[in-house]
Amino acid sequence: MRDLVTEEDVRDRHPIVIVGCGGAGITTINRLHHLQAPRARTIAVDTDRQHLDMVQADSRILIARSLTRGLGAGGSPDIGRRAAEMARSTLEAVLEDAELCFLTVGLGGGTGTGAAPVVAQIAKDRGATVIVVVGYPLNKERESLARAEEGVAALYRVTGSVVVLDNNRLQPRNQVRTHGQAFTAMDQLMAETIKAISEAISEWSLINIDIDDLRAVMSRDGAAVMLVGDTDRGSGARGAARACLSHPLFDIDYHGATGALFHITGGSDLTVQAAEEVVRELMYELDPMADLLWGARAEPGFEGCVRVMAIMTGIRSARFPRTTR
Ligand SMILES: Nc1nc2c(ncn2[C@@H]2O[C@H](COP(=O)(O)OP(=O)(O)OP(=O)(O)O)[C@@H](O)[C@H]2O)c(=O)[nH]1
Ligand SMILES: [Mg+2]
Numbered sequence: 125m126r127d128l129v130t131e132e133d134v135r136d137r138h139p140i141v142i143v144g145c146g147g148a149g150i151t152t153i154n155r156l157h158h159l160q161a162p163r164a165r166t167i168a169v170d171t172d173r174q175h176l177d178m179v180q181a182d183s184r185i186l187i188a189r190s191l192t193r194g195l196g197a198g199g200s201p202d203i204g205r206r207a208a209e210m211a212r213s214t215l216e217a218v219l220e221d222a223e224l225c226f227l228t229v230g231l232g233g234g235t236g237t238g239a240a241p242v243v244a245q246i247a248k249d250r251g252a253t254v255i256v257v258v259g260y261p262l263n264k265e266r267e268s269l270a271r272a273e274e275g276v277a278a279l280y281r282v283t284g285s286v287v288v289l290d291n292n293r294l295q296p297r298n299q300v301r302t303h304g305q306a307f308t309a310m311d312q313l314m315a316e317t318i319k320a321i322s323e324a325i326s327e328w329s330l331i332n333i334d335i336d337d338l339r340a341v342m343s344r345d346g347a348a349v350m351l352v353g354d355t356d357r358g359s360g361a362r363g364a365a366r367a368c369l370s371h372p373l374f375d376i377d378y379h380g381a382t383g384a385l386f387h388i389t390g391g392s393d394l395t396v397q398a399a400e401e402v403v404r405e406l407m408y409e410l411d412p413m414a415d416l417l418w419g420a421r422a423e424p425g426f427e428g429c430v431r432v433m434a435i436m437t438g439i440r441s442a443r444f445p446r447t448t449r
Contacts, residue, residue, distance in 0.1 A: 139163065139164070139165060139221055139222060139223060139224075140161075140163060140164040140165070140222075140223070140224045140225075140226070140322045140325065140326060141164065141165050141167060141218075141219060141222040141224070141225045141226070141247070141252070142156055142161060142164050142165070142166050142167065142225075142226045142228070142318055142322070143167045143168075143169060143219075143225060143226070143227050143228070143243055143247070144166075144167070144168050144169065144181075144227075144228045144229065145169045145170070145204075145208075145227070145228075145229045145235060145236040145239045145240045145243055146169075146170055146197075146204065146229055146230060146233050146234070146235035146236020146237070146239065146240070147170065147172065147175055147196075147230065147233060147235070147236065148228075148229065148230020148233070148236060148259055148307065148310075148311070149168075149169070149170075149227075149228045149229040149230060149236050149240070150168040150169070150170050150175060150176065150179045150181070150184075151179065151307075151311050152228045152311050152314045152315050152318075153166050153167070153168045153179060153181050153228070154168070154178075154179035154180055154181065155311050155312060155314075155315035156315040156318060156319060157179075157180045157181055157182075158180070159315055159316065159319050161315075161318065161319045161322050161323070163322070163326040163327075164226075164318075164322045164326070165182045165183070165218075166181040166182045166183075167181060167182065167183045167184075167185065167218055168181040168183070168184045168185065169185045169187055169208070169211075169215070169235075169239060169243060170185075170186065170187070170196075170235055171186070171187055171188055171191075171192040171194070171195070171196050171197050171203070171204065171207050171234075171235045171239075172192075172194065172195065172196040172235065173186055173189075173194030173195070174194075175196075183218050185211060185214055185215070185218070187207040187208055187210065187211040187214075187215075187235075187239065188203075188206065188207030188208075188210045188211060190210075191203065191206060191207055191210060192207060196234065196235060197233070197234025197235040197238065198234055199233055199234045199267070199268075199271070200234040200238070201233075201234055201237040201238035201271055201274065201275060202234075202238060203234050203235075203238060204233075204234045204235040204236065204237055204238020204239045205238035205239060205241070205242055206238070207235065207238070207239060208238065208239035208242035208243060209242060212242075212246065215242075215243060215246050216246055216250070219243075219246055219247045219250050219252065220250055221250075222247055222250060222252040223251070223252055223253070223335070224252060224253050224255070224322075224325070224335060224338070224339075225244075225247040225252040225253070225254045225255070226255050226257065226318050226321075226322070227240060227243060227244055227247070227254055227255070227256045227257070228256075228257045228258075228259075228314055228318065229256075229257075229258050229259070229275075230258070230259040230261075230307075230310075231258050231259065231260060231261065231268075231271065231272035231275040231276060232260075232261035232265055232267075232268025232269065232271050232272040232275070233268065233271070234271075236275075237271050237272065237274070237275035238275075240256070240258075240275065240278075240279060241275070241278040241279050241281070241282050244256060244279055244282045244283050245282050248282060248283065253338075253339040253342065253343060254282075254283050255285075255287065255321075255342050256279050256283050256285070256286045256287065257287045257289065257314055257317070257318065257350075258272075258275070258276060258279065258286055258287070258288055258289065259289050259290075259291055259307075259310050259314070260272055260276075260288055260289065260290040260291060260292070260374070261291060262291050262292055262303060262306065263292055264303075276288065276443075277443075280444060283343075284343065284345045284346075285342060285343055285344060285345065285346060285347075285348060285437060285438075286347060286348065286444075287348040287349070287350055287435060287437075288347055288348070288349065288373075288374040288376075289310060289313070289314065289350055289373045289374060290373060290374045290375065291306050291307065291310055292306075293371075293372065293373045293374065293375065294306050294309050294310055294313070294373070313352065313373075317350065317352070317433060320387050320389060320419075320421065320433060321333065321338070321385070321387065321419075323421060324387060324419035324420075324421060325338065327421075329419060329420065329421040329422075330394065330395075330396055330399065330419075330420040330421055330422055331396060331399060331418065331419045331420040331421075332419060333385075333387075333417060333418075333419040334417075337417045338385065338417060340383070340415060340417075341383040341384065341385050341415050341416075341417045341437055342383070342385065342435075342437060344382050344383040344415070344437045344438030345438060345440065345444075346381075346382070346437065346438040346439045346440040346441075346444045347374070347376055347439045347440075347441065347443070347444040348435050348436060348437040348438075348439065349372050349373065349374040349376050349378050349381075349435070349436050349439065350372075350373045350374070350433065350434070350435050351368050351369055351371050351372045351373065351378075351433070351434045351435075351436070352368060352371055352373070352431065352432070352433045352434075353365075353366070353367025353368035353369070353370065353371050353431070353432050354367060354429060354430070354431050355367045355429070355430050355432075356428055356429055356430070357390070357393065357428050357429065357430060359430075360401075361398065361401035361402045361404070361405050362405050364388075364402045364405070364430045364432045365402055365405030365406045365432060366405075367432065368406065368432035368433065368434050369406070369409060369434070376439055376441065377439070378409075378436035378439055379409065379410075379411070380411065380439055380440070381410065381411065381414055381436035381437060381438055381439050382411065382413070382414050382415065382437065382438030382439075383414055383415040383416075383417075383436070383437035383438045384406075384410055384414055384415070384416050384417070384434060384435065384436050384437065385417050385418070385419075385434070385435040385437070386402075386403055386406055386416070386417070386418040386419075386432070386433070386434050387418065387419050387420070387421070387432075387433045387434075388402050388403070388418070388419075388420040388421075388430065388431070388432055388433075389420070389421055389422075389423050389426055389430070389431040389433075390420070390421075390422055390423075390426050390429065390430045390431075391422060391423070391424075391425070391426040391427030391428060391429065392422050392424075392427065393422075393427060393428070394420065394422050394426070394430070396420065398430075399418075399420035402430070402432055403416075403418050406432070406434060410436075414438075
């Protein structure tokens with residue numbers, strides 16, 4: 125297993141920026157802002173003035189007021205894209221010193237779907253590693269699905285890697301019944317995941333994650349699937365790993381993944397040895413050649429519980445072919 129990073133390494137980290145585009149994206153940003161992701165700037169980007177007014181973020185950017193009069197993109201990704209282009213200089217300024225940029229968006233609407241690839245390109249051009257986490261529409265949202273398909277392809281062309289969280293997959297896991305409940309559960313999960321990763325980089329944790337290693341794992345060509353499981357300590361390492369592996373949030377076979385990021389959260393009772401055992405259990409599922417990175421952290425409120433999060437990256441399929449970046 126890899127060396128630990130030192131406390132100085134952690135303190136010297138460069139800024140992490142978390143950007144949300146469109147309604148779903150800025151809702152996640154609002155949650156993250158309240159969860160107080162460490163050392164991370166939050167940026168909310170939308171064409172919808174009313175919605176922007178309702179969220180809290182370090183920067184709130186209303187894009188293309190003259191195009192949409194602050195009323196949203198009405199489901200048109202073309203308007204979303206043009207809106208982001210019109211706000212290019214503002215977006216460039218807020219992304220100037222970003223080293224790591226998380227970009228979160230619910231695909232299927234106008235603003236997020238159209239603007240996110242523009243934002244991703246701007247961050248990438250400024251030298252940031254861009255980690256895109258997208259929500260995929262419910263099967264019932266037929267028009268949104270077609271737009272989402274285009275959106276994911278456009279993002280993939282820019283970044284070569286997209287973490288897809290399918291709203292449909294949340295329902296059995298969280299026993300959610302309505303669209304609203306599915307979306308709320310997804311927003312919370314996205315926010316907590318981004319917070320866990322950014323804390324593992326920028327706060328002193330049981331096992332920290334090195335930012336360069338994170339870059340290497342997350343930049344692997346292909347789709348990425350996230351898996352999350354919660355158990356109590358009594359279930360042991362195997363139980364915790366099983367809980368995670370049985371909850372993929374995107375319907376894709378992850379066994380061909382070429383990279384994996386694991387993160388274990390427990391209470392003050394979590395030890396490095398216990399976390400290592402969980403990681404060992406998870407590793408059985410991976411290609412032995414896969415690039416593995418993991419972190420662990422004790423959080424108040426997790427006493428007696430373990431949360432295991434895995435992001436399997438570099439999964440190639442017809443939809444996510446090799447890129448020529
Ligand atoms: N996680 C989450 N997803 C949502 C929420 N609202 C909508 N969605 C999903 O995200 C997709 C895009 O919706 P929005 O983010 O509201 O759309 P937008 O990007 O603001 O686009 P316009 O309103 O057309 O400008 C929808 O098709 C839903 O699948 C939410 O509050 N949370
Ligand atoms: Mg909207």
